[in-house]
Amino acid sequence: MINQRSRTPPFEQVADILRARIESGELPKNERIPSEAELMAEFQIGRTTARKAVEVLRERGLVETQVGRGSYVL
Numbered sequence: 001m002i003n004q005r006s007r008t009p010p011f012e013q014v015a016d017i018l019r020a021r022i023e024s025g026e027l028p029k030n031e032r033i034p035s036e037a038e039l040m041a042e043f044q045i046g047r048t049t050a051r052k053a054v055e056v057l058r059e060r061g062l063v064e065t066q067v068g069r070g071s072y073v074l
Helices: 010-024 036-043 047-059
Strands: 063-066 070-073
Touching: 010 036, 010 047, 036 047, 047 063, 047 070
Parallel strands: none
Antiparallel strands: 063 070
């Protein structure tokens, strides 16, 4: 799913895919988004890339992270 030849960094690509899932309702409000480990497995990315993708979603106001529980759609 990640285009390695794209000029868009992989973490941005993952964030965009998750944003689209949120906007489509596939990931509804108050739902936990996939964990870092789940993102790593699904997209074949490293932990840092997964972490940055979630950070982008937080910065955009789409998710909030609860320490020890995960990140949830706002």
